[in-house]
Amino acid sequence: MESYARGETEPPLLTETIGASFERTVAEHGDREALVEVASGRRWTYAELDAEVDALARGLIAAGVAQGDRVGIWAPNCAEWTITQFATAKAGAVLVTINPAYRTHELAYVLNQSGVSLLISATALRSKTGSKTSDYRAMVSEVLDRTPVRRVVFLATDDWTALVDGGEGEDGLATRMAGLAATDPINIQYTSGTTGFPKGATLSHRNILNNGYFTTETINFTYEDRLAIPVPFYHCFGMVMGNLGCITHGATMVIPAPGFDPEITLQAIQDERCTGVYGVPTMFIAMQNAPGFAEADLSSLRTGIMAGSPCPVEVMKRCINDMSMAEVSIAYGMTETSPVSTQTRADDDLERRTATIGRVHPHVEIKIVDPGSGATLERGEAGELCTRGYSVMLGYWDDPEKTAEAIDADGWMHTGDLAVMRPDGYAVVVGRIKDMVIRGGENIYPREVEEFLYTHPDVEDVQVVGVPDEKYGEELCAWIRLREGADPLGVEEVRAFAAGRLAHYKVPRYVLVVDEFPMTVTGKVRKVEMRERSVDLLKL
Numbered sequence: 001m002e003s004y005a006r007g008e009t010e011p012p013l014l015t016e017t018i019g020a021s022f023e024r025t026v027a028e029h030g031d032r033e034a035l036v037e038v039a040s041g042r043r044w045t046y047a048e049l050d051a052e053v054d055a056l057a058r059g060l061i062a063a064g065v066a067q068g069d070r071v072g073i074w075a076p077n078c079a080e081w082t083i084t085q086f087a088t089a090k091a092g093a094v095l096v097t098i099n100p101a102y103r104t105h106e107l108a109y110v111l112n113q114s115g116v117s118l119l120i121s122a123t124a125l126r127s128k129t130g131s132k133t134s135d136y137r138a139m140v141s142e143v144l145d146r147t148p149v150r151r152v153v154f155l156a157t158d159d160w161t162a163l164v165d166g167g168e169g170e171d172g173l174a175t176r177m178a179g180l181a182a183t184d185p186i187n188i189q190y191t192s193g194t195t196g197f198p199k200g201a202t203l204s205h206r207n208i209l210n211n212g213y214f215t216t217e218t219i220n221f222t223y224e225d226r227l228a229i230p231v232p233f234y235h236c237f238g239m240v241m242g243n244l245g246c247i248t249h250g251a252t253m254v255i256p257a258p259g260f261d262p263e264i265t266l267q268a269i270q271d272e273r274c275t276g277v278y279g280v281p282t283m284f285i286a287m288q289n290a291p292g293f294a295e296a297d298l299s300s301l302r303t304g305i306m307a308g309s310p311c312p313v314e315v316m317k318r319c320i321n322d323m324s325m326a327e328v329s330i331a332y333g334m335t336e337t338s339p340v341s342t343q344t345r346a347d348d349d350l351e352r353r354t355a356t357i358g359r360v361h362p363h364v365e366i367k368i369v370d371p372g373s374g375a376t377l378e379r380g381e382a383g384e385l386c387t388r389g390y391s392v393m394l395g396y397w398d399d400p401e402k403t404a405e406a407i408d409a410d411g412w413m414h415t416g417d418l419a420v421m422r423p424d425g426y427a428v429v430v431g432r433i434k435d436m437v438i439r440g441g442e443n444i445y446p447r448e449v450e451e452f453l454y455t456h457p458d459v460e461d462v463q464v465v466g467v468p469d470e471k472y473g474e475e476l477c478a479w480i481r482l483r484e485g486a487d488p489l490g491v492e493e494v495r496a497f498a499a500g501r502l503a504h505y506k507v508p509r510y511v512l513v514v515d516e517f518p519m520t521v522t523g524k525v526r527k528v529e530m531r532e533r534s535v536d537l538l539k540l
Helices: 018-029 046-062 079-091 104-114 136-146 158-165 170-178 205-217 236-247 262-271 281-288 313-322 350-355 400-406 446-453 491-498 527-537
Strands: 004-006 033-037 042-045 070-074 094-097 116-121 124-126 133-135 151-154 185-191 199-204 226-228 252-255 276-279 303-306 329-333 340-343 364-369 382-389 413-421 427-432 437-439 442-444 459-469 473-482 510-513
Touching: 018 046, 018 079, 018 205, 018 236, 033 046, 033 079, 042 046, 046 079, 046 158, 046 170, 070 079, 070 104, 079 094, 079 170, 079 236, 079 252, 094 104, 104 116, 104 136, 104 199, 116 136, 124 136, 133 136, 136 151, 151 158, 185 205, 199 205, 205 236, 205 340, 226 236, 226 262, 236 252, 236 276, 262 276, 262 281, 276 281, 281 313, 281 459, 303 313, 313 350, 329 350, 340 364, 364 413, 382 427, 427 446, 437 459, 437 473, 442 446, 446 459, 446 473, 446 491, 459 527, 473 527, 491 510, 510 527
Parallel strands: 033 252, 070 094, 070 116, 094 185, 116 151, 226 252, 226 276, 276 303, 303 329, 473 510
Antiparallel strands: 004 364, 033 042, 124 133, 185 199, 329 340, 364 382, 382 413, 413 427, 437 442, 459 473
16 A cells, blocks of 8 residues: 555635734634633733734835735744734735744844844743843844844834834725735745755735634634643744634633743643633643643643654653643744644654554645655555645745755655655654664664663653764764652663563663754754764763
8 A cells, every 4th residue: 555645625725815814703603712811911802912913014105015925023932023914914914934043143144034124023032941132132233234024023112012003094904905815925944954045935814814723723722712821922833823823713822921932831821710721832842841741730731732743651751641732732844834734633642652653634645755756655664754735835935946855746745754664654763864773774763762772760751862983874872861869870871771572673872961953943953063072971
């Protein structure tokens, strides 16, 4: 049987724009709570939020933002971020979402590459520990004269008030909205390439509105759900699966904090009676190990989504047993596919929720191909995961060459992930094509070794990378974070633990005990950086 699967076709795809979808929800659920910003205590019903969104959309039009113009937003999670997301969608502007961790070099690149004409920015951002503050004003002023930006609007200042108050009558906005199509580009998200500059994945109303809708439809969302969103808005996880997932169902968006904090997130779930929470596995690990975890009342939780990297079995068990998340789901995707292509279902068993990335999403196709020949493989064989359907991006902004490398002539997006499709149609990611380690001719998938080492009682988290070796070509190096109070762990202890349970060539030759892993802001582990640092630390 071929490694090919096609998703359900019911319910049908949404054919409207984001603005039209938002207004339909406002008409149905105007009095229901739409947005809660925990840090400030501010709350909006759908009707109140719509009024703020319209005021900003009219302000943008009055400021000279034309349909298709790029508006940048560079800020951590806050209510104004969400308001800007929907206002730009109504005004037909393309929202360029900028990673809050970027600094002047990356900021200048993104503003120039996408041609941002108006930038909405935070003034400053405090680090999680509160020890450092990033001065956004200073960074913006440093790069401004080298970019196409005509106007900068700083949040929580008179700039913002002036922009919102500068709008004119409703006719201009209605006319603008009437001229928009669901297939128009509406969002550019920069994906961190492992080499060179990031690429701007260009997404349409149709791409992200539908993906937000079907991702939350798959976890049985209704207008009664309240979703804690501690994942960043600048990324698809927050703004698509979170915000658009909520507005397509009339559900409530809850912003626990500007950035992820495990204690604050647990408190927000308890106080706001959230029914769902999103996160990458490292976030769930942090919440489950937080000092206040045992006392937190999480009984309101029902569901949530874990994505970004594979979920260790023990973490999933605690989500279900200790966090009341009986219907928690695993989602897999990439920015270029809006993002989700596969997802586990609410009634899937523990094995499917931890060993797989789920099955194909509605209205999407997936297949596993031989990376060399492109031929579709039989189920059970490892190859490159490809996906096709409404969710595939329009392309990389102003980069037809890179677009053609990623999307083939038949419309298939090549993910770069190595995967296996099981007989039941569920897929398992076994690594990145670039992450696979070849030791003495043996193919090793780091995921398998990580899952095994995770069962060690002293290991809190583990990542495995390949490092160069003269004899075998590559050897394994395990980066291990230990549980609090654990005994020291070295190569000999790991070897003893693996003896007789793991093939000898899969036992890591090197072990590095660390306090943290190099991460992207979205919580993905940067294995490229890990490899480089391993080579330095081990003097290879």
